[in-house]
Amino acid sequence: MNSKTGTASSRTQKSSKKKRAHKPSKVILSTFRMFIFFAVTFSIIVGGILSGMALAYVKTAEDLTADQLMLKGFTTRVYDCNGNEIMALQGDKNREMVDFKDIPQDLKDAFVSIEDKRFYEHPGIDIKRITGAVINFFKPGASSYGGSTITQQVIKNLTGNEERSVKRKVQEWRLALGLERKLSKDQILEIYMNLIYMGQNCYGVQAASQTYFNKDVSELTLAECASLAGITNWPGRYDPFTEKGKENNIARQRVILKEMLDQGYITQTEYNSALNEELKFADSNKRTSEYVSNQPYFIDQVVKDVKRDLMTMGYSEELAIRTIYNNGLQIYTTMDSNIQKAMDEIFKDEKYFTKVNKKTSQTPQAAMVIIDPNGYVRALYGGSGEKIGAPLNRASDSQVQRQPGSTFKPIAIYGPAINERRVTAATIVDDAPVYMMGADKSAYPTNFDYAYGGLTTVRNGIKRSVNVVAAKVWQEILGPDLSLEYLDRVNINRDNERYLSLAMGGLYKGVNPLQMAAAYVPFVSKGLYYEPITYTKVLDMKGNVLLEKKPQSTIVYDEAAAYIMVDMMRSVVRESGGTAVGLGQLQNGKMPSAGKTGTTSDNYDKWFVGFSPYYVGAVWYGYDHNASISSAESSRALQIWHDVMEKVHENLEPIQFTEPQGIVKKDICIYSGKVATDLCSHDPRGSAVRNELFIKGTEPSDDDVCDVHVRAQVCKASTDANGNSLLAGDYCPHESVEEKIFIRRPVPYVPTKAGEKAPSDLKYELPEGEYCNIHGPSMEQTPSDIPNTPDEKPYDRTLWIDFLDELDQTLPRVFRRDD
Template structure:
């Protein structure tokens, strides 16, 4: 019994101490099973991760709208205006960004940029520890790729959800874009304050130079600004900006992007920041608005794309001519008066719009009167009557008696009684040249009734006059409204020997990548034979000679010029041209208020001052004489060829070949070449010599 009790503890071992047995041999199996499970889980996670990455790779990045400043340039490449809409931005390729900017950005923002997959694990872990310790929201750890993803696709809420999305987008960007593409986009997106985005716009704002030309010190200062534009902008606090610049330089040296010697030298460099000025008023504002209208309504470019699509819009405007036009308008139109004016000028050879002034003060009123279709052209419409007459058998020597006349039309059922300006009549027979120079209304109405009003309308349509024209006698006196734009385009065809070139304001439009979205291809069309166009031009030169309605400005213009004045109760016009320039000027009141005598003469000095100033550096040029024209010396009293017996008042005159006079003013022919007919006169010889 004693022995049994003594041995009992051995037979009744503690429950937690199992004696070795067969079960202990299962641990390798359990270990293998655990390893298999772990490995399988790892493989599944890898597969799922791979599938997720493939999914991200296959998915397009969200559509983002990159706002970039569009720019408008004149015909010489000078900047007319930038269309920033509150955001000044100019995107450039990374090759056009200083290497110092790239190095400074990498040093201060993301030193591992070229090695990480879009996110930096070490930085995330470091930031997470800080966040857990402070129990704050997500902070820091943003790579350049993550910052770009946030700027492009997300808001700046400091939440875990936003941070996760940001990281996913960053990985997706890394799979679909190269590192250089990501860095380029980042440098074009970051904000520098003062409504300025991207390194190129910032470089222009702060230092007045392109981003590719920035020095090391300038680059360091600019790279330091985005951390806090209100705190580190030199415009707000130069001391802070300089301190931040030095931090950037020292970091660059520490991380091996530059040497310490380079950093020390850049710290000592004196930086001059450009004065911060408000945006200047747009140059040629009426023209700028017209360009926008063309792009949106005719070329199919949206308003947002036009203003914020980074477009480069190359136009035909000549800023020198534009400035002269604005100066002449301001000089002639009294500031204290409500009287308004408009000027548009074209190169008749190309159709290029050289200048456009739509009113006296754009700031006060943005209505562009160049396109106003409510203005009667008055006598400036008469050239289309006389061109039609020349095409239908009339000559410069065709005569009409200038006196008060009652005209019957519509088979005698109706009458029309025109009046000359101030009731002044020659009370004698006058020829077409005299009628044009004096703007005789009797001659014009008589002519339109003889050739037929509908023929005049048909001719005007060819020249681009689109208004509502009625086949009535009053048509000859310009009683139906047209716009200055239509008038200058029509007169340009006369200047271009009967060839109408479609008016052009935009030469081409390029997108931010330099691809051409639009290229102008102006249409040209012959709307009249060169010979009658020249004969009419030759007669219209007399408007600026003694006795002509434009003679008061003859001293201003020192070159051959043709044109026609026009005056109604409410409108004053001067439309004219040289071989290189056609211009229409209108003066009047917006509400149709009557103009006085002094105001009726304001259009001509604007035209003359503008034309001569624009062409000041260009030698005077005669209008070229085309084939089919014969120029002879005539005696206006008899309407015959002049000789030594009738030199008083004799003048040179151009005719369609075959319509010139054949008889002399007396029974003897002219001696030598001073007066005569034949194929060419001395005047024609001189013109041909001049043009050669």
């Protein structure tokens, strides 16, 4: 073989081997190059897509509105008239706004150290934290890693967007960057600390501090700050109100304190001191009962009144309610907590509502309102027993329409009539049967005892609650027009109820205790009606005045008329025959009081509206569905009034009702209304003389003396069918004659119908023309025995016959010639 040939062959073989050796590497290289090409191409495409998506996400991200930046869900605080907090009103969130300056620096540092250590350095998003979160996501078995900054958490809470998606995260980054350009770090941190959920329905650090430590956030110690800051990460796990949660909370507190030390927020000494401090958490049971308790009746009315006034400002009803329960308002009410407590104690005492009425299976109910003379509602209770749920507020709800009975008389009849000078306290009305529904009808109105007293003063008409007197004054003296006008003045509009029953409180549309208490306020406030109010001002959470309320006054009576009415209603509670004697008095009579009872038809409602110089109180007692009140419970309205007001006045000094100028006093006769005479003091029923009050100019003149009382001689031996002595005749023996005091009615009583009940004073009337029918000249006497005439002329038979004829005409029942 040729050497060259061999050499060539050898080269060929080597070259072939070399080619074979390089072929796999070329394939790999080509494949790699293609992979890189496609990877780059894919990355560019994907990157372009992702960039496009991200850009689209960014473009579609809506900027935060001013409304979103306004925090909501703040707890509203309600205060009594002395500025003491009485209740927190919460909607779906318990949140209280706190200014950044009032938050302890330790609490701010605790949150930053554990939630976002680079908070003061990043522009709203933390690239290092995001990268760590992404890497951590791809590590097998790694736990989740939070990548959200404090700014991002603010965005998430403000928008309420909890969606787990790339889109939401990208938009959140964009909004976070934008928020950092609008607000300072402190402003963002302030929003965050008022916004975050802290467990137990608490939102923000103030509500959490009050809940877990029962103190204002500004009072927290370093140890407590670290404990509080740890809750927000996992509220259910770190809730200190559970045994396990308390252990977890303390463990996390120590982690936070270590972070604060390592990051230079606290010193070693502060760290050691905080570790050694024992955490004293609030009583969870007490806190729970406080916040889930039923809203008191008084607060129900306050919310209703604030809602109404917000709506007059243009709020919708829904917005007004949301504002009250979620906007962190401060509502200052007129409630006096001591007075409300006294009322609560009585209304929660079962003895006042023990079921004794066998006519119904219902639970007895009652309601009460107390107002001061300036129109401020001081206490209110809307039903018997403990308030459960949201029952009807019988004290003030407009749906409550109970008949007021005779408590209506002072405001519908007597107050107006006194003020118009149509009547005085001494005006006489004949309490006798009347037929105001027509002569063909039964007597109407009748009195509660179906009896009639006869001649009665207006004062006694009020004292004994005489329906006939009230009806006659309303219809014959005052007139319905004036009555309705005066009712309008006390904000009780009944212009479409021009019927007689209104005079006795028989209304088509009833009233509630709040209306009645307010209607009586003019009697103790110099004649002024004040619109009753339950709050004085409402502040927003920044302390700006949102609403302000002052009682608006209306003149109802002049001062003198109001005082006369007060004095007449004092007779109701302190004079014999008054319908509220005893229970209508306070401090055993030392504290001046006055008022009026009320009972409606069929005993469905019992009322007492009474007052002292300090307060007016109105009580209603009855059943939600009309049922007659039994005799055993007939005085419960008055008893409740007395027992509540007795507590209210327990430590108050007795003061008198202020007598204004223009009041004069005069001794009058209570059966004529005129100046009393000696005869009046000898009335057979007792002295009829009273030192009465008058508005100057309405008193009787000195020469307008009583003409009702008369003196006459009667014969004890001669009586009428009722046993009353007849007038003595000329022939009644001296021993049978006595002198008596009678009354002579200005208008004689004449029965309208047979068998009607006559007034009880009829037996004291002078028996005009009814002389003794027993004694007279003896028929056995002869003319010669007849005494001569005074001029001693001899007996003349003609004169005797003429005398007997005259006697027949003038004294027909004493002696008749043909007897």
